[in-house]
Amino acid sequence: MKCVEAKRMITRFVNRELSYRELEQFLYHVEQCRDCMDELDIYFTMYRAFDTLDTGAHQEYDFKKMLNEELHAARRSVFLHKVLMAAASGLLVCLALALIFGIYSFFF
Numbered sequence: 104m105k106c107v108e109a110k111r112m113i114t115r116f117v118n119r120e121l122s123y124r125e126l127e128q129f130l131y132h133v134e135q136c137r138d139c140m141d142e143l144d145i146y147f148t149m150y151r152a153f154d155t156l157d158t159g160a161h162q163e164y165d166f167k168k169m170l171n172e173e174l175h176a177a178r179r180s181v182f183l184h185k186v187l188m189a190a191a192s193g194l195l196v197c198l199a200l201a202l203i204f205g206i207y208s209f210f211f
């Protein structure tokens with residue numbers, strides 16, 4: 104992913120609108136790229152600060168800590184999504200094998 108693409112995704116990341124695939128690529132990029140991580144940090148801090156002023160929604164004012172928690176939660180959700188997808192495809196393989204075995208034992 105190029106910086107221009109990652110920077111376009113920052114708003115959607117903060118609003119939690121990225122798909123798992125986009126999120127994985129975005130996280131990989133910002134963890135490797137200091138420039139994009141700095142921009143994410145600035146945008147995230149501004150967004151949360153305005154949100155706090157507008158709604159009083161957050162009790163936390165350590166925006167750096169909030170961003171780290173958000174990145175950690177995003178990494179965890181990408182990982183869980185991958186595990187679930189692998190389990191689902193493993194289950195499909197088992198069902199297909201059971202079906203093939205069932206058909207085979209029915210006819211032979």
Ligand SMILES: [Zn+2]
Pocket residue numbers: 105106107109132136137138139
């Ligand atoms: Zn970048």
